[in-house]
Amino acid sequence: MLVPVLPMIEGETLMSYTGRVGRFHTTRSPLQFLELIQLRRRAVVEGAEDALSRLSTMTGLPEERLSAGTIGSAGDRMYTFGAEQFHSEFAIRDTATFCPACLLEDRADAATRGQRVGRLMWLFRTSRTCPRHGIAMIRRPSAALSVGGFLDMETVAEPDEDLEQILPTLPRRDVSPLQRYVTERLLGAAGPAWLDGQQIDYGARASEMLGSCLEYGTDFAANGLSEDDWDRAGRTGYAYTARGTEGVAEALQLLHARFLQTRKEGGPQQVFGSLYKWLQFRPYAKPAGSIEDLVRDYILDHFAVEAGKKLLGVPVVERRRHSIGSLAAETGLHPRTLNRALIITGVLSGDPDVVDGRSSFDAKTGEDLAGRIRNSISTTQLPKYLGCNRTQAQDLVRDGVLPRIVNQDGKQTGMLSNVPLAEVDDFLHRLRAAGVPVDAPGAGMMDIVAASSAARWPALDIVKLVLAGALARVEVLGADLKFLSVLVDPMEVRAKTRLEETADGLNQAAAARLLGVMTSGLTYLVQNEDHDGKPFIPYIPARNSAGREQRYFDARELARFSDRYIHLKDAARQAGISSKLMRQRLASRGIEPIAPRNVLNAQMYRRSEI
Template sequence: MNRLSLTVPFHPQETIPSFCSRLAVANGISSVMEFCWLLDLNHMRIINGDVEETEKLLQLAGVADLAGRRLTKTGVFYDINGETLARSSVVRGRLRYCPECIREDIDIQKGRPETRPYGRLEWCMTSIRTCPKHERLLYTADGEGTVKSFDFAPMMIAEMARLRDHRHPQLQPQSDFELFFARSLRGSREKLGWLDDMPLYAVGRVCEWIGATLLFGKTYLVEELSEADLALASQAGFDVVRTGQSGFETFLRSMHVDFWVKKTHTGGRALYGRLYERLAYESNDPAYSDIRTIMYNVALDSLPIGPGDRMFGPVKERRNHSIHSAAQEFRIHPKTLRKLLKNSQHVFGDLEPTDERIVLPANEMLALVDRLRGNLSTANAAEYIGASRTLWSTLVLSGHVNSSLGAHDDAMYPLYRTSDLDSFVDKIKAFATEDYDPSSAVTSLANAIKRANCKFSEVLDLLLGGKLKSVSVDPTKPGLRGLMLDHREISRHTRTTESDGLSVRQAAAMLITQDQVLRNLIKSGRLEIRNERTSEKTRTYRRITSLSLREFIQNYVSIDRLAANLNRTVVHLRRELTERGIYPAITYEEVGATFYRRSDL
């Protein structure tokens, strides 16, 4: 193939289409398409970076090395030096340039004036908006003859008439992002770790979207942003992504502030604004899949998002529950859940946030809700096991039945599991000693207590202690209603004709202490009392059992009594005992007197 006699220099930063167009003008042909036709070249293949066609062009021009400047179209994408660019990332049919560079080309380069300016590779990239040499924003021509011709030299000729009238563009130093993008075009892409596998065009777009959100709000309109705004946005976004995935996740969580302080929805659009719209509605490009996945995980890990919400499609899982979402899913009133959370100490204070803003991990919320579902209130639980109000109070106070919510709290009424109630009833019925005989003298629990003139607690103690020999269960009656007892047997166990107990004053005299100290000892459970009646059962007395008092005297001694026996003062004796590592078993703060364990002395 013959070499052209008239050629132009192929500059290091120049694109192949620009070089081809300048060759045409240098050879006196105003149209690059006509120039290619005359030389049996396919202009569109050259534009698209076809290897065979560009090699033919370079041979004609006597150029041996492309130096990594071939931008090859592959489907809807472009490849250059191992990087991928989207069609929207490349400016092909419009004239985009730096006026200062064009002026320098005209002044410095050789050859015909119309062949001196040349198009730079960076000018074709929408993500690069400034000239690194002159620190000015690039200019996009919009005059007649400068659009959709893919012919750089004629477009530049048409623009030269207006070049003198151009004001100096705004000062705009090249950013680190643009430097990263330009180096990537040359095959020297900086490692970012988590984004290294993402196509270059996607990295550029993500940086722009993140930065625009940071600088102009998540509902920004790109039509209202200038090229200078977008250049600043790309750099701001680049500052985020270069800190790694954790930095991007922190940025995403910062966008949740509206959810916590306002009554906004938890959908992707409400949370992330234009960033979400770009990725969810305006592009289904799989290049952004990792970004979508991160946004999805951050949203679900941080907020009460679940089935019924949308985050890049319908959400089918739930990782966090709010009071509102849990109330809807489990059909429990929100006020009940609030009380449950406060009672379980998952939430403290006055719970000022709304139901949607009190959030708990889904598994923890489920564990709490499971304590409510299928449970019974106090009245229903008593009815379930067939207990009167008095019997139920006895069972609760004695610890035989316990609320499924744990410790009692006035903010939350107690609830009882049917399984726990069934277990208790089965435990009671297990003490049956004989089969039920309707003709026998046994009667119901309530009637037996009434006829024996005793307390529920006394009968329970006898029953659970295995002291009753005549116990049966009526299979036709549920719960405790079916428990049958002999009131005469109960009466023999509970009746007292003579009292072997002591009054508070008698016991205080034996201990040589004050009456109030005895009452405190009784209240703390260290002395046993029982209600004793006369044989006529007309009056009940509270008496301290002699056995418990003897055991107390055998095990404990007051410091006052000990000091008197040793002929020591209380102060000196207490100091000596403390120095020997002997401390009170019962303190003054507890009962109003100090007692030591005899075994410690």
């Protein structure tokens, strides 16, 4: 054993300690000393068992103490330190990193015997600031190459006189949160859960790549960034990665928003640039950690990526988003037709007449809407398909019982004014399901068209009674008769609809129910005028035996009112959107209800304005 025993400094590398032992006991350089004791240089660098055993015998220090100053090899370009494992790029052996202030202080430190000390934490790529002196450290690739990777600070760093001149020029700063996290984790401390849940170099690199995109733009060149640039990038990126999935998602959204502000068009590679290329085109399919899954999910949730495409190393199982172009190509529908339908129904925002190639939307929602368009029927074909006349078909569509694909402003034309066949078939199914199958009509039973004439009541209202289950007697003949297969009793219809009708007309309670408003709301409509200067609804005055005036209403005037005004819920149903969205859309165009909601207990609008 060499005496006196030279102590190993806390945090010192085995390379540094071996070099100091050689100089102290033999006055030889580290490489000459290794040759003298017949130890391989690489064995000392990686802390091989033979090197630890030999040096322990010579220095009197336990093998465990010596091993603490090494980064061990785990094979296949993998290394370990403590409980952590990482790729070789994370522990840089082709570069010398040092703090000039630390090396100058070593000269006057009795514990070091005046020799420079190489610190273990200087070997990690994220170490760029000296925590003791608060200055940027120097990183010299060429210095390490000149000594074959054996980082002896006496050799790789400049003479003391030069270090003293360099020291005042170095930037002063605090240790970055990323560097602090890496150091503490290497020493066994816990950190943010998302980062701790993956290999240490994965989280560090993800932080730096995200930060670089945010600081220098997504088209930054990694080999063009200085160590100070990477330090700044790590600070920025760690602020997001330390918050896990939520933070990373926020960073991706920010990058995406910045791209959209440029008004350029492009997919995920154009949006995320170097970040995307790093993940998509990695050599040897080397993993990149948890950020890979987060970026992949973000892309699938915001961009049109078809099933089967390999995205960030993994084949896409199911498409999540469509663009106008991809849905048009898949369905054969014109892009402008799809764009108009998606915007009018609220799936997309934008101009119905301008296709935005950068927009995407939920794939299933878009495919369902496209399917409704492709499998639809025009209103002119509807009477033949239903087996009714044109007026009845138009009433069913106008009232929303049979909703159009979308409700367009102005005249209804084109494919979007069609009615989905699924809606028509469902209507017929529900209408027939309300009755009892029979081979021949029962006594007094008529089809809805004939019953409408006999009861002197609109066929549309009879349809609603049937669908609501309000009629006790409903029969159905063969399905081939379609609309005319449903039979009702006109006497029951008359009793249901005109229960409170007199020779003078419907009383106020019955009229209010028919219009779907409160009786006080009907009073408002009687007493107030519309834009034409006439009351919303005229009434028939009559006096009872006590001489008090009673109001009655002509069914034709009530029907006329329904032709001019529409409930919000019915307008929304016809448009294929929610009542809330319909109300917002009308309000944005300055269209207001004809009366306060609390007055009518309903929101009604002029059909001419919708």
